[in-house]
Structure formats: structure tokens, C-alpha cells
Amino acid sequence: MFDSEFLKRLEYLSLLSKRVFQGQLLAQRRTKQTGGGVEFADHRQYMHGDDLRYLDWNVYARHGDLLLRRFQEEEDLHIYILLDCSRSMNSGQTDPNLKVDKFTFARQLAAALAYIALSNLDRVSIIGYDDKIRATMPLARGKDNVLSVLRFLEKLETSGEATHLSAVVGDFVRRAPRSGLVLVISDLFDQTGFRSGVDLLRHRRFEPHVIQVHTPSEANPSVLGDVELFDVESNQSRKVTVTEKKLRQYQEMFQAFLRDIETYCKTYGLSHTRATADIPYDEVLLKMMRVAGAVS
Amino acid sequence: MSLASPERLMWLLIAVPIIMLYILRTRLKRQPVSTLLFWDQLFDQKRQRSWLQRLRHWLSLLLQLAFVFLVIGALTDPLWTGQKNETRQVVIIVDNSASMAAVGDDGQSRWEAARQKALGIVAGLRGGDEVAVVTAGSSVRVPVGMTDFAPAARDAIEALQLTDGPSRALAAIDAAKRLTRSPERRRIVLISDGCFEGAQTLEGQSGVDLVLAGETANNAAITALAVRRSLVDPIGYAALVEAEYFGDEAIDVRVTIDLADQLVDVIPVKLEPGKPWSKTISGASADGGLLRVKLDARGIPDGLAIDNEAIAVLPSRPRIPVTLVTEQPSLYLESVLGAIPLVDLTVATTVPTQAPAGGFLMLHRVVPEKLPSGAVFVIDPSGDSDAWKRGRQIEQAIIARQDTASPLMPHVRLTNVMLPGAYELEMVDDATPLLVEAGGATLMASLVRGDDRLVVLAADLDSSDLPLRIAFPVLMTNAVNWFLGQTGELQPSLRTGTLAEVAIDGASASSLGLNDARTARSWSWRDAAGHVAPASINGDAAVIGPVDRVGLVQIGPLSLLQPPQPSESETARSGTTAAAEPFKVAVNLCDRGESDLRPRVEAAKTDVDIGGSGRRSLWFYLACTALGLITAEWFLYQRRVVG
Numbered sequence: 001m002f003d004s005e006f007l008k009r010l011e012y013l014s015l016l017s018k019r020v021f022q023g024q025l026l027a028q029r030r031t032k033q034t035g036g037g038v039e040f041a042d043h044r045q046y047m048h049g050d051d052l053r054y055l056d057w058n059v060y061a062r063h064g065d066l067l068l069r070r071f072q073e074e075e076d077l078h079i080y081i082l083l084d085c086s087r088s089m090n091s092g093q094t095d096p097n098l099k100v101d102k103f104t105f106a107r108q109l110a111a112a113l114a115y116i117a118l119s120n121l122d123r124v125s126i127i128g129y130d131d132k133i134r135a136t137m138p139l140a141r142g143k144d145n146v147l148s149v150l151r152f153l154e155k156l157e158t159s160g161e162a163t164h165l166s167a168v169v170g171d172f173v174r175r176a177p178r179s180g181l182v183l184v185i186s187d188l189f190d191q192t193g194f195r196s197g198v199d200l201l202r203h204r205r206f207e208p209h210v211i212q213v214h215t216p217s218e219a220n221p222s223v224l225g226d227v228e229l230f231d232v233e234s235n236q237s238r239k240v241t242v243t244e245k246k247l248r249q250y251q252e253m254f255q256a257f258l259r260d261i262e263t264y265c266k267t268y269g270l271s272h273t274r275a276t277a278d279i280p281y282d283e284v285l286l287k288m289m290r291v292a293g294a295v296s
Numbered sequence: 297m298s299l300a301s302p303e304r305l306m307w308l309l310i311a312v313p314i315i316m317l318y319i320l321r322t323r324l325k326r327q328p329v330s331t332l333l334f335w336d337q338l339f340d341q342k343r344q345r346s347w348l349q350r351l352r353h354w355l356s357l358l359l360q361l362a363f364v365f366l367v368i369g370a371l372t373d374p375l376w377t378g379q380k381n382e383t384r385q386v387v388i389i390v391d392n393s394a395s396m397a398a399v400g401d402d403g404q405s406r407w408e409a410a411r412q413k414a415l416g417i418v419a420g421l422r423g424g425d426e427v428a429v430v431t432a433g434s435s436v437r438v439p440v441g442m443t444d445f446a447p448a449a450r451d452a453i454e455a456l457q458l459t460d461g462p463s464r465a466l467a468a469i470d471a472a473k474r475l476t477r478s479p480e481r482r483r484i485v486l487i488s489d490g491c492f493e494g495a496q497t498l499e500g501q502s503g504v505d506l507v508l509a510g511e512t513a514n515n516a517a518i519t520a521l522a523v524r525r526s527l528v529d530p531i532g533y534a535a536l537v538e539a540e541y542f543g544d545e546a547i548d549v550r551v552t553i554d555l556a557d558q559l560v561d562v563i564p565v566k567l568e569p570g571k572p573w574s575k576t577i578s579g580a581s582a583d584g585g586l587l588r589v590k591l592d593a594r595g596i597p598d599g600l601a602i603d604n605e606a607i608a609v610l611p612s613r614p615r616i617p618v619t620l621v622t623e624q625p626s627l628y629l630e631s632v633l634g635a636i637p638l639v640d641l642t643v644a645t646t647v648p649t650q651a652p653a654g655g656f657l658m659l660h661r662v663v664p665e666k667l668p669s670g671a672v673f674v675i676d677p678s679g680d681s682d683a684w685k686r687g688r689q690i691e692q693a694i695i696a697r698q699d700t701a702s703p704l705m706p707h708v709r710l711t712n713v714m715l716p717g718a719y720e721l722e723m724v725d726d727a728t729p730l731l732v733e734a735g736g737a738t739l740m741a742s743l744v745r746g747d748d749r750l751v752v753l754a755a756d757l758d759s760s761d762l763p764l765r766i767a768f769p770v771l772m773t774n775a776v777n778w779f780l781g782q783t784g785e786l787q788p789s790l791r792t793g794t795l796a797e798v799a800i801d802g803a804s805a806s807s808l809g810l811n812d813a814r815t816a817r818s819w820s821w822r823d824a825a826g827h828v829a830p831a832s833i834n835g836d837a838a839v840i841g842p843v844d845r846v847g848l849v850q851i852g853p854l855s856l857l858q859p860p861q862p863s864e865s866e867t868a869r870s871g872t873t874a875a876a877e878p879f880k881v882a883v884n885l886c887d888r889g890e891s892d893l894r895p896r897v898e899a900a901k902t903d904v905d906i907g908g909s910g911r912r913s914l915w916f917y918l919a920c921t922a923l924g925l926i927t928a929e930w931f932l933y934q935r936r937v938v939g
Binding site: 088089090091102187189214215218221223225226227228229230231232233234236237238239240246249250253254257 | 324326327330332335337339
């Protein structure tokens with residue numbers, strides 16, 4: 001899925017969290033706790049029984065005070081990748097201008113992000129969902145789990161007749177052992193509204209990152225005339241006559257939809273990345289997400 | 297209400313594919329999309345009228361089916377109540393005379409305009425109407441009799457040809473009236489330029505509509521060409537040329553005369569409107585040829601070209617070899633034969649085995665054992681021959697009776713003339729007695745045996761005053777003409793559209809086998825356009841016509857008739873004398889009525905409406921409704937606004 005050069009570049013990246021979460025294991029992320037890290041935090045009075053290795057002998061030599069050096073604890077971060085597996089993600093399979101379809105593109109993004117997290121010794125869990133959680137990869141840590149991540153993503157298939165992010169998030173927050181970073185990769189064509197799901201994540205002190213993917217044909221469809229529009233997700237159809245005027249209205253409506261999501265994310269300080277499937281996923285990671293503040 | 301063409305209801309089957317296509321049409325192209333989220337918002341307003349949406353395509357189908365039903369209803373030509381009893385018998389008379397070839401200022405000929413009007417009338421016929429097509433040029437013809445099958449009339453009109461003959465409009469109207477059975481249902485439409493005599497009489501006739509084709513035009517024309525032999529010169533001729541301008545102002549033209557492509561004369565002429573110009577041009581030619589008179593009207597308004605030229609055939613005048621066999625010189629005979637123009641007289645003492653070709657043999661008091669073949673004139677035979685027996689001599693023979701019908705006897709009056717010492721003749725075969733004396737004895741007779749011709753006069757010229765009478769040289773001249781069949785005589789030019797009896801000269805009749813009954817049955821004539829028709833033979837004349845085209849007409853056995861040659865002057869030069877060449881006669885228009893291109897009627901229609909019932913046929917309204925429906929269907933369902 002990835003070439004070695006790209007993987008090398010991924011290893012220099014890390015997923016950014018605007019908040020500090022409490023981890024379980026020692027890792028590369030600072031926590032509120034002080035402990036066995038390498039980065040100096042402050043001093044405290046020596047107490048009987050303290051490890052003499054942490055005494056600051058320089059201070060004792062200058063001032064005669066026995067002060068003990070304290071270091072900031074570095075723990076791991078829980079990163080959850082919510083990957084939209086609804087049938088609407090199947091779009092672009094027949095588009096000759098696209099190298100990969102939308103769902104494959106989303107899985108590539110998820111894999112890359114998981115690799116970044118694993119490289120940073122963070123704990124990664126991937127949840128495939130449509131109107132409910134369809135598949136879950138349990139929290140994994142360390143680069144040894146990269147293959148299992150890829151296998152999990154490889155087995156994922158689109159399914160379901162609807163997308164219901166709020167229901168999925170409700171189930172997810174109950175299952176998640178600890179709050180953390182939640183990367184939502186979806187086209188956001190959520191019939192019942194994705195906002196309530198993202199809001200629930202925020203309220204439960206998760207930090208959501210929205211990665212919106214779509215295909216160019218979804219933004220600028222070329223259909224004209226009398227057609228039967230068939231929703232691949234809900235299996236519903238509409239017999240309509242599409243004129244040039246209607247096409248222009250559609251494009252305007254889609255752009256308004258995109259602007260609406262962007263505005264929502266800005267309002268709540270969420271990082272938001274929008275990518276079309278014709279853009280290489282490495283460019284999305286290395287440029288667009290970096291610009292959006294999702295990775296550093 | 298009834299249907300004029302109920303069999304066309306089978307076209308209703310076309311509704312089946314329409315319904316099938318509708319079903320196929322409703323199976324729209326399926327376009328998978330990721331979500332209907334936006335499309336639903338986009339079409340949300342129309343969805344508010346969903347009941348109309350459901351009906352939308354059904355209404356389209358209904359409109360299309362209604363269109364089909366209306367079109368087929370129009371095809372079946374439904375008739376209003378009582379309309380069925382109003383079917384008409386329409387006779388379209390198309391004037392295809394020479395004047396219809398005139399071209400107007402707009403470049404369209406009257407003929408094309410007339411045909412278009414005729415086709416328009418046919419197109420406007422209703423189901424049940426009967427139509428006939430009659431032509432009124434040169435001769436009245438009925439290309440299509442009364443029929444209710446309009447396409448036949450349309451094809452016939454498209455196949456009509458223009459003629460160079462005069463208009464026979466009035467005769468055509470009479471023929472049209474005979475074609476229709478019911479006068480009350482009769483409708484006669486004459487499409488003409490109105491350039492014919494009697495056009496004024498049509499203005500008051502009921503049931504006859506004169507539709508004018510073309511506009512008035514000025515025209516210069518040769519209205520007459522008459523050629524005759526000169527009275528004093530056997531090879532001379534005189535041509536009377538008459539020209540006239542049918543216009544408003546005087547014009548200057550040139551009249552060019554040429555004979556056998558050799559220029560004879562050019563005469564500048566000022567033609568005054570309404571004043572014919574005529575002139576007699578004299579000339580001489582033994583070789584003859586085609587005499588052509590042209591009117592050079594370049595640069596002036598001249599609507600018709602065909603009447604700017606007239607032709608006449610001037611036959612050659614061959615020498616006539618005559619051999620006089622006599623044992624003693626005969627002053628009378630030598631003088632009278634020598635006085636006949638073009639006769640080459642040879643005096644001999646021995647009888648040749650046959651008469652000279654193209655001439656005749658005269659035996660004076662000489663009788664051979666066997667008469668020579670060919671033309672032989674025997675005068676005062678000294679004995680019997682295989683053709684006659686000389687009977688008793690009549691001392692005082694008085695001619696009591698003569699055959700006035702014989703071609704040997706025109707202008708010869710010998711009744712009561714005495715022929716002392718004449719002998720009675722007893723002809724062996726059936727001969728024609730020409731002179732009979734009071735006792736009933738034949739003194740002169742003629743005999744035709746195959747190609748041989750024989751005339752016997754059993755009278756002594758020396759003892760009678762016959763040679764001194766004016767009748768004698770006339771008799772000799774008649775004999776020459778009878779033997780040679782009037783070779784070289786002028787044949788007057790014919791006019792198109794007329795039935796003519798053409799006298800065939802002796803040489804041509806002989807070479808073409810006119811006297812052979814079997815050959816004569818195949819005699820035909822071919823006009824300049826190549827049209828061939830049988831000719832009826834009446835004695836030494838052929839009855840031909842009416843000829844539709846100006847130019848040379850060939851007459852003769854069908855096998856000899858040649859297709860028209862590009863240059864007819866050379867063939868015309870030797871046409872009447874050479875063996876195995878058809879006889880030729882010139883045909884001209886020379887018709888003042890046709891050359892005058894100004895209509896004779898004051899008020900005539902330029903178009904005719906044969907709708908009859910005063911309201912349009914029902915099919916028209918059905919077709920209009922169908923058009924409206926299909927337009928609405930297109931506007932509602934098929935219209936696409938792109939861009």
C-alpha cells in the first residue's frame with residue numbers, strides 16, 4: 001500500500017492533539033503527570049525515601065538545599081479512526097479519471113494516519129461504520145501492528161443502507177476505554193446529520209478531526225436529460241429531467257454544503273480537511289492536513 | 297360522416313410502436329449517485345406537485361397517441377355530411393402549344409408555371425374526386441382519362457411535353473365536356489397563357505375556368521414563308537417572307553436568308569407594331585437545299601424563339617434524259633421535247649434495251665419486238681407489240697371523250713379534235729384509255745406494269761393538227777411529269793398542328809417503294825424531335841400529322857427513317873432525289889395567334905380554388921390540431937434549453 005520513501009516521510013509526522021490526554025503507557029507524548037520522562041518539569045523538597053539519583057546536586061552545592069528534580073511523564077495517545085463504510089463511499093469506481101475510488105482513497109488515508117500514530121507509539125483503533133459500527137480494530141500500539149491495520153482495512157467493505165454518525169458515536173463513546181483523538185473519515189453524506197455525532201464526541205471530551213472526502217463527479221456531475229438517479233446507499237431512485245440550469249444549481253448547492261461543513265468546524269475549533277479522490281493521498285497527508293493542523 | 301379512405305385506418309398500428317417506445321422511454325437511463333441529498337433539495341419544488349409529476353409522462357403518451365390518431369384521421373380523409381355526394385369530375389386542360397414556351401421576365405417559362413398550377417390542382421383534390429388531363433397544344437390529347445387515382449394524373453402532368461403547334465383550347469374544352477358524365481359535377485380548368493383565338497368566349501362559360509400562366513410579352517416572329525418555283529426559270533424560285541412584331545414599339549431587326557448554309561440575303565427591317573412586313577426574295581438553284589429564313593431579334597424584347605426561324609425544302613432539279621427513236625426526223629417532237637425545261641434530248645434510230653434512267657424513251661413509228669423497260673412513250677406505232685395490237689385505221693377519227701382524271705390530261709382539251717388516219721388500239725393488259733373516238737375506239741392509252749410505264753398515241757402527227765395545238769406541249773409536259781412523278785417540284789412547307797397530304801414526287805415514290813403495297817404499309821413519318829407515327833398513303837401522297845415539332849419531317853418506309861441529324865441542311869439537299877433517302881418536308885410554326893404572346897382575355901384568374909364546398913376538408917383541421925398537439929408535446933417534454 002505504501003512505498004518505503006513515503007513511509008520514511010510518515011515517520012517524521014505525528015498526529016497533533018490540541019488537548020493533552022492521559023495515557024496508559026509510556027510513550028512520546030507529554031502528560032500532566034510527572035515521572036520518568038526525560039524532560040525537566042520542576043523541583044521539590046527531598047523527602048525521605050526518594051531516589052537519590054534524582055537529587056539536584058548542583059543546587060545542593062550552591063545553596064545547600066536538597067531538592068529533587070522532577071521530570072514530565074510521556075505517555076501514549078488514544079487515536080480512534082472512524083471510517084465511513086457506507087455504500088456512498090463506493091463512488092468513483094467507474095470514473096476513468098480516478099486512479100482509486102473514494103472508499104479506497106479513504107482507506108489509504110486511514111492506513112497512513114494509523115501508521116503515523118503507530119510510529120509515535122500511540123494507540124490506534126479503527127472503527128468501520130455506516131448506520132452502526134460494522135467492524136472494529138481494537139487498540140493497537142507499536143509499528144508491529146501495521147500489518148494488522150492493513151489487513152483490517154483490506155477486509156473492510158461498504159455496507160448498510162444509511163449513514164448515522166450520531167448513533168455510531170453514541171455506541172463508540174460507550175466502548176472507548178479512554179478519550180482521545182477521533183479522526184472521522186467520511187463523505188459526510190449523512191442523512192440524519194453528522195453534526196450531532198461530532199457534537200457528542202466534543203461533549204465527551206474527545207477531539208474530533210474531520211476529514212471529508214468526495215469525488216470530482218460528486219461536485220460536478222455531468223448527467224443531463226431524463227435520467228433515473230439511483231442512490232447506491234439507500235437504493236432509492238428519482239426520475240428527473242436534468243437540465244443545464246439544474247446542474248448549475250446542484251453545483252452551487254454542493255459548494256454551499258462544503259462551505260457549511262467548513263464553517264461548522266471553524267466554529268468549534270475542529271481541524272477540517274477536504275480532499276477529492278483525484279488528489280494523491282500522500283499530498284493530502286503531507287500538505288493539506290499539515291495546513292489544517294492535523295499533523296505536524 | 298364517412299371516410300373517403302377507410303383503408304388507411306391500418307396506420308393506427310403505428311400507435312403500437314409509440315406505446316412500446318413510451319415504455320422504453322420511461323425506462324430511463326439509470327445514473328448511480330452517492331446520495332440523493334442534493335437532488336432531492338433541487339427538485340423539491342416540483343415534488344410539491346407530485347400528482348402532476350406522476351401524470352407527467354402519461355400526459356406525454358396521451359398527447360403522442362392523440363397526435364397519431366389525428367394524423368391517421370386526416371389520412372383517411374373524413375368527409376363532412378353530404379360532402380360525399382359532392383365529389384367532382386375535374387378536367388385539367390393544359391395548354392402545351394408553342395406560345396407556352398415563352399419565358400417571362402422572371403426566367404420562368406409559361407409551360408413550367410402551367411405545370412405547377414396543374415400539379416397544385418391535383419394536389420388539392422379530395423378523396424372521391426375524379427380527374428382527367430387533356431392537352432390543348434397542336435392536337436387534343438388525353439394523357440389520362442377520368443380517374444379517381446390522383447397520382448396517375450400527377451405523373452401524366454409531369455410527363456407532359458411542350459409542342460410547337462398552335463393552341464387547340466376550344467377543341468380541348470369540347471373534348472373535356474365529352475369526358476365528363478355529369479355536367480352538374482363537371483369542373484373544367486384550362487391552364488393557358490390565353491394566347492389563342494376564341495379565348496374571349498370562355499369568360500362567360502360556366503364550369504370552365506381559365507387560369508392564366510405567365511405574363512404578357514412582346515415578340516417578333518416570322519409569320520409566313522411560302523416558296524414557289526419561278527414561272528420563267530425552271531431552276532428559279534421565289535420565297536415570300538412575312539414577319540410581324542407583336543409589341544408596343546417599332547423595332548429594327550434583320551432577316552437573314554440562306555440556302556444550303558450559303559448566305560443568300562440579309563435584309564434590315566423595321567417592324568411596326570401591328571403592321572406585317574413581307575417581301576418576296578427570288579433566286580435560282582438547281583441543286584436546291586434547305587432554305588432557311590431567320591429573324592435576328594437580338595437586343596429586343598422577344599418572348600418566343602421558335603418563331604424566329606422558318607425553313608423550306610428546295611429540291612434539286614435534275615436533268616431529264618429523253619431518247620427519241622425515229623426513223624425519220626420529227627420536227628414537231630424534237631421541238632416540243634426540246635422546249636420542255638431541263639430535258640436533254642437525244643435522237644436515235646435504234647431502240648435501246650431500256651429507257652434512260654431518270655428519263656423516258658419516245659418511240660416514233662418504231663415498234664421493237666419487245667418493249668424496253670422503264671418509261672416509254674410510243675407515238676404513231678407502226679405495228680403490234682407485246683403491249684398492244686394496232687387495229688383498224690380510222691379515216692376521220694374525232695375524239696369524242698377523254699379521261700380528264702388522268703394525270704396525263706390536266707389542261708389538255710382534245711374533245712372534237714380530228715385525228716385523221718389514227719388507228720384503233722387494243723391494249724393487251726388493263727390500260728387506261730385516254731382518248732376515245734366517236735366510234736368507241738381507243739386512240740391513246742396509258743399502262744402501268746410494275747415500274748414500267750407506257751403511253752401509246754396511235755395518231756399520225758403529220759396528218760393532224762394536233763402538234764399545232766397548245767394542248768400538245770401541255771400533253772408532253774404532263775407525260776414527262778407522269779413518267780418522272782413531278783421530280784423537283786416544290787413541296788410547300790407545312791404548319792405544326794395540321795394534318796397535311798404530302799405529294800411524293802415520282803422519283804422518290806419509285807425509290808422509296810411507294811407503289812409497292814407491302815412497302816407502302818410501313819410508311820411512317822418522323823418529326824424533328826424523333827417522334828414516329830404511321831403515315832397513310834393516298835395515291836401518290838402521304839397523309840401525315842398533326843406534326844408537333846418544327847423542323848424537317850422525314851417520310852418513307854419505317855426502316856429508312858433516320859434519327860434527327862444535328863445539321864439537316866446537307867441531308868435535305870439530296871433528300872428528295874437520292875435513292876433510299878426518306879422524303880423530307882419542312883414544318884414551321886408560322887402562326888400569328890401563337891406568336892402574339894399577349895393574352896386575348898381581359899380578366900382571367902391566375903389561380904383557381906377547386907375547394908368547392910366553401911369550407912376546408914375535415915382532414916385539414918385534423919392535421920392542424922395534430923400539429924398543435926405535437927408542438928405542445930415537444931414544448932412540454934422534448935424541449936431542451938442548452939447553454
